[in-house]
Amino acid sequence: MLKTKKDLTRYSQISYHLMMLPGMFFLILFSYVPMVGIIMAFQDFVPSKGLWGSNFVGLKHFIYMVQLPDIVKVIRNTLIISIGKILLGTFMAIAFSILLNEIRLKFFKKTVQTIVYLPHFLSWVVLAAVVMNMFNLDGPINQFIASIGIPKINFLGNNKTFQPLLISTDVWKEFGYNSIVYLAAITTIDPGLHEAAAIDGASWWKRVWHVTLPGMLPIITLMAAMSLTGILSAGFDQVYNLYSPIVYETGDTLDTYVYRIGLVGRQYSFGSAVGLCRSLVGTILLLTSNWLAKELTDRKIF
Amino acid sequence: MVENKSVKSKIRVAVIYLIVLLLGLSCFLPLWNVVAISFSKSAAVSANRVNFWPVDFTLAAYKKILDDAQFWRSFVISVIRVVIALALNLILVVPMAYPLTKNSKEFKGRNIYMNLLIFAMLFSGGMIPSYILVKNLGLINSIWALILPGALPIFDVILLMNFFLGNPKSLEEAAIIDGAGPFQILLKILVPCSKSCLATISLFSIVGSWNDFYSGLIYIQKPVNYPIMTYIQSLSVDIQEMLRSGQTSQSLANITELSNRNLNAAKIVVAVIPLLMIYPFLQKYLVTGIVVGSVKE
Amino acid sequence: MKNLKRSLIFMSVLALAATMPACSSKNSESSSGSSSASENNSQSSKAQADGPLTPYSDEITITLGRQTVQNPKIPDGDTYENNAYTRWLKKVLNINIKDEFEASGDDYSTQVSLALSSGEMPDMMKVSSKDDLRELYENDMIADLTDAYNTYASDYIKQIYDSYDGRALGDVTFDGKIMAIPATNVDTVGEVWIRSDWAQKLGMKIDEDKNGCITISELEGIAKEFMQKNPGNAQNVVGMAFAPWLTADEPDGTYSINTIAYALGAFPKTWINENGKVIYGSTTQETKTALKQIASWFKSGLVDQQLGTRTWDDITALLVNGQTGVTFGCWHIPDWLLNNVRSMDSKATFESYAIEDANGKVNCKHNNATAGYFVVNKKYAHPEAAIKIVNLFYDEMANSKTLKQDYPEVAKYQEDGVDGSTRPFNIEINKSTSLLDDYSDIEKGVKGEISPDQARTIESRTVIQNVKNYLANPDGCEVVDWSKYHSRMKGIELIQNLTENNKLNWVTPIFPTTTQTMKTNWANLRTMEEETFIKIATGAEDADTAFDQFVKDWNSMGGEQIISEIEEQLK
Secondary structure (H helix, E strand, O other), rough: OOOOOOHHHHHHHHHHHHHHHHHHHHHHHHHHHHHHHHHHHHHEEEOOHHHHHOOOOHHHHHHHHHHHHHHHHHHHHHHHHHHHHHHHHHHHHHHHHHHHOOOOOHHHHHHHHHHHHHHHHHHHHHHHHHHHHHHHOOOHHHHHHOOOOOOOOOOOOOOHHHHHHHHHHHHHHHHHHHHHHHHHHHHHOOOHHHHHHHHHOOOOHHHHHHHHHHHHHHHHHHHHHHHOOOOOOOOHHHHHHHHOHHHHHHHHOOHHHHHHHHHHHOOHHHHHHHHHHHHHHHHHHHHHHHHHHHHHHOOOOO | OOEEEEEEEEHHHOOOOOOHHHHHHHHHHHHHHHHHHOOOOOOHOOOOOOOOOOOOOHHHHHHHHHHHHHHHHHHHHHHHHHHHHHHHHHHHHHHHHHHHHHOOOOOHHHHHHHHHHHHHHOOOOHHHHHHHHHHHOOOOOOOHHHHHHHHHOOOHHHHHHHHHHHOHHHHHHHHHHHOHHHHHHHHHHHHOOHHHHHHHHHHHHHHHHHHOOHHHHHHHHHHHHHHHHHHHHOOOOOOOHHEEEEEEHHHHHHHHOOOOOHOOOOOOOOHHHHHHHHHHHHHHOOOOOOOOOHOOO | HHHHHHHHHHHHHHHHHHOOOOOHHHHOOOOOOHHHHHOOOHHHHHHOOOOOOOOOOOOOOOOEEEEEEOOOOOOOOOOOOOOOHHHHHHHHHHHEEEEEEEEEEEHHHHHHHHHOOOOOOEEHHHHHHHHHHHHHOOOOOOOOOOOHHHOOOOOHHHHHHHHOOHHHHHOHHHHHHHHOEEEEEOOOOEEEEEHHHHHHHHOOOOOOOOEEEEEEHHHHHHHHHHHOOOOOOOOOOOOEEOOOOOEEEOOOOOOOOOHHHOOOOOOOEEEEEEEEEEHHHHOOOOHEEEEHHHHHHHHHHHHHOOOOOOOOOHHHHHHOOOOOOOOEEEOOHHHOHHHHHHHOOOOOOEEEEEEEEOOEEEEEEEOOOOEEEEEEOOOOOOOOHHHHHHHHHHHHHHOOHHHHHHHHHHHHHHHOOOOHOOOOOOOOOOOOOHHHHHHHHHHHHHHHHOOOOHHHOHHHHHHHHHHHHHHHHOOOHHHHHHOOOOOHHHHHHHHHHHHHHHOOOOOOOEEOOOOHHHHHEEEEEEEEHHHHHHHHHOOOOOOOHHHHHHHHHHHHHHHHHHHHHHHHHHO
16 A cells, blocks of 8 residues: 555645535535626616616716715725724734633633623614613713713714724624634644743733734734725624714715615615725735735735 | 732732623623513613613513514524534535645645635625525525525635644644545544634634524515524514505504514523523633643742 | 536535425426416406406416515414415405515515516515616516506595595506506694693693694793603603604604794705796705704704704603603604503693694695505416405405405404505505594594494494593503594594694695616715704704705705706606
């Protein structure tokens, strides 16, 4: 049964392709076949005419999108809100996973860990009511603010506070769930590294900084790069359930804006064109971050 | 010097406990509010009077759920769906993640596969062509319409690949010298070393299938076959929309009586419970890691 | 590419067929089989079908797109596909119902689009908007129902549609052809609801001339009095609260400022045709006046200081908590909104008023006469079956005196208040006068002038009993008795009195279909409108400059173009 090196390589190659096969079948069938639908972005799609019967209009919807009077404002809001969420959200999830890892009371640790991922399961329809009760003029936050002598703030109806409110409530909702993958990353770090650092007399901060974080770095880069692909979506459900015309100026995002446009005569093609642009931006960002990762850490994301 | 250090570390531990406790509480209270609402009478709920304790305690909402045949039918559909989807996800993701850890010299075609995956993750044809495909496959109204289109979670493939890459190369090389082929390496070495990541992927899969209501709305055309979250979603009443579509006062009255917020709250509570029960099983793979502060000072 | 696709589909079917239990492909096969079968014998059955309710000699099957409601009230074991109504339909007309898809609300519209995109339209289905109807007509997907309507519609059904002076059928007539069965929409008048138990407690005299109307300054006085005296002993009292969107498209507009605006001669979110010149109500000087009124109340603290962020549910909470005692909505809000107030406070009662303008008239606008349409697939062999179903459910069921003996199951459904959406066509078809007709039944029934059985509808019979219960024990009766009393004997009675005394000044708006420029610019114009209005109302911007700027921008950013397109539509 002696194998030559060449046989071995061929055997490995075939095995690798075999391993890819079942997944690729599903990928082609359920992701690539429906991609013919991308042509909708270049049509005036009418359901009763179908995908093949609708008229082609070229770049009409893209030109229309760029010419929308509020498009600059809307994209600015979207970017501010989603970058805020990515930065603060990533930081919180990493920090929480490191802190939780310090807890040694098993029961406490497990309970807290179960609890922090609860908000992830509540939809924004439900949570919006909770957020509004907390932050309205008569709510507990304002009662506290008033008690220390600061004038009350209508957080949901103030263009200065609305974006921070969106960012912080979203981070609060998701940090627990997002920390799961970082907890998994911490488990893979070699304990020996910590011991060695401790023997060298490194303080807690130093060990977090020089051992834990570098150990998590590939996963952190991956997660950050992935969240960048969604930079043009600022979370439709959240914004839709919390905003009102008063805060359109700072709260209106690409999702909500496109939604309101789509309400007038269900414009599938326009939605499709916006989606395509979003994917393009996501692709560019992902490729850039992959390249950056390669340059900076010498390890690609994919 | 030594004393100073241990006082410092005690303070540090205390601060960490405090922060974690506060974060935990902040996440717990909203759900507790939902629980309190589910046990309160509807008038008190509509008056926004329920905070963290039920007002006018009642079990009416839960009684109604127990009698609601559709709720349980949808519940069972979702359980079946979660189990099949989890199995299928793992069967597809685990073998794919391994060859992708190779570079394009070790595995010819690796980059083509990878680019196909990345592209599919970023671009989508949208709802209508997916619907037509599922319809042509004859899957409309069947549980497979909920499972198959999402059978390959691409992000999980990339995540697992990155975890595999984190394993020391020496283990794999030793196995190759012992004559192990790719399948043995994957199953005997990489999978056991990546339990925490597999637990994470499983959790994503379970939570994802359980929470997904959208594919139910598209692919399931009879509410009898709705999975649980689609069912719950379909209960939320848009009164504005109803007024616009010219509903009679009779049906408006019926609807507000049946769909009041406490009943929906109870349904949310019941729907979240299975996820809470599953978590501890996966959790043990997530918290066994080393503790930075546990190393002797 | 096509070959690849086909072979992939084939492969996957092979792979899955073994593991799949009864999947829907079998169902769709059997349904297409039955529809082709019915096509074959369509000739013979058409010849025999000659009356409004003549049964088909051979059973026919209709596949339907069904718009359901959330939480429908249906007896155990019955479904949308199989219930007393569908069984009745089978028995009387020999028609079988099969649902192609069921969904509620907006999800239904999605299912309609999906069915159309995949080239499979059910035999009959509801469409919600005129735009959808036009699209189906222009793409030649739906059957012309003109002959079927003329031949088969019963006299009573024709009377119903005629009561709208052509506004209902006119809406579905394209190039002289009736292309759909329209659901009708009855007119209502916006009302102000005021806590009468509070007014009594404070010894207030409201509407001393008893004509059912108050002026805007009287309204202000009442809200002020409630706010200062706080008869509900509540914290954080609010004079008047409005929804964030302020104005509503529908005339009654619950929680909107519509009633106040109308009294000032403003018709926001309304298209009006003045001798061929189209005007958009939100851009008129009268609307500015209305907004200034709200802004001055906001400034003085009479209007909710959280205006703009106070949601629908929160306004309901204000009422239930006794934080406010003045609200706005049409006759039926006691049935589904104000009933919550009564549940919390057994002493609560309301009185409803209309707001009169400077000339002592109450301005109100007609509703769109239609609310949704039922269409028939052009390929379906029995378009007249749609008319027969209408005859059965909107004539026979409403008018039969012997329903209880003949079909006890159907009568029981109505008595139990089983959801009307379980009828094959989830639409309402009522005479334009039906609201006041029902009221007159109820009034006579309560006074004992007619016996409850003589009331035209089963619902009226129940309401008569509810009202009697309330009158016998106003403080201790059930909430539902309280609700029905308030909605009918306060809400509709007001409309009746205003009609009788000739106080109503009806405005007839136009309801244009979405024009080309609307498609591209409307969302933006609507956004600008709501943003400006709320800023004016909350004093964030000066009313005069902001409003004039809004009108200018509105016209230049597509409004003018839209108006000329609508004027073109009218020609």
